[in-house]
Amino acid sequence: MIVTVASFKGGVGKTTTAVHLAAYLQQKAPTLLVDGDQNRSASTWAEGDKLSFKVVTEAQAPKYIRQYEHVVIDTQARPEQKDLEALADGCDLLILPTTPKALDLDALLRTVDVLSALGANFKVLLTIVPPLPSRSGEEARKLLVAAGLPVFEGEIKRLVAFERAPLMGVVVNDYPDQRAQSGWEGYEAVGKEILA
Ligand SMILES: Nc1ncnc2c1ncn2[C@@H]1O[C@H](COP(=O)(O)OP(=O)(O)OP(=O)(O)O)[C@@H](O)[C@H]1O
Ligand SMILES: [Mg+2]
Numbered sequence: 001m002i003v004t005v006a007s008f009k010g011g012v013g014k015t016t017t018a019v020h021l022a023a024y025l026q027q028k029a030p031t032l033l034v035d036g037d038q039n040r041s042a043s044t045w046a047e048g049d050k051l052s053f054k055v056v057t058e059a060q061a062p063k064y065i066r067q068y069e070h071v072v073i074d075t076q077a078r079p080e081q082k083d084l085e086a087l088a089d090g091c092d093l094l095i096l097p098t099t100p101k102a103l104d105l106d107a108l109l110r111t112v113d114v115l116s117a118l119g120a121n122f123k124v125l126l127t128i129v130p131p132l133p134s135r136s137g138e139e140a141r142k143l144l145v146a147a148g149l150p151v152f153e154g155e156i157k158r159l160v161a162f163e164r165a166p167l168m169g170v171v172v173n174d175y176p177d178q179r180a181q182s183g184w185e186g187y188e189a190v191g192k193e194i195l196a
Helices: 014-026 041-048 061-067 081-089 102-118 136-146 160-168 180-195
Strands: 002-005 031-036 054-057 070-075 093-098 122-126
Touching: 002 014, 014 031, 014 041, 014 070, 014 093, 014 160, 014 180, 031 041, 031 061, 041 054, 041 160, 054 061, 081 102, 093 102, 102 122, 102 136, 122 136, 160 180
Parallel strands: 002 070, 002 093, 031 054, 031 070, 093 122
Antiparallel strands: none
């Protein structure tokens, strides 16, 4: 399974998603994370050697890729339309994280026009969803479904652990905080949907 994580908008949780899905998939079969972002956020996250899976750059990917069952590709924000076509063509599933914020949803809906036209296999993931009493996650989901988009049932809550985990070089499953576990369960649910 080759999964690519992309978005037009920056800061919507692409790298967080790529790292956590790679950690989930690694529990099932050997998984490689390809860091396709020049900022190298995923590579920096991996620097302490505490992640359970291997992280390489795109330049290294051709050599490593054949040794792995699953590959997760993290990308940089704001791809050109041509880049997006190539990204969609280069994977089995394109994951498009978005927060429930109106501006992020707006950017996503523009991305999706292009993808639908291409007949790409993509699925939207709601990330950084604020806790109740905010209803923004629920409202965003309704809007996306009404627009006819495929949306993961699983979604990712807004949790401080997601901000802190990279500083410790771990995934939230290994982050010492009780609430972090519910963040991991979110990515577990999404991982199950991917492999279903
Ligand atoms: N579920 C979450 N809860 C709280 N904070 C989160 C969550 N997911 C991501 N973040 C934080 O939001 C910020 C952006 O996340 P991330 O780096 O994963 O996004 P990105 O889309 O890869 O950004 P970029 O476009 O810059 O590559 C980071 O500070 C990250 O720690
Ligand atoms: Mg990133």
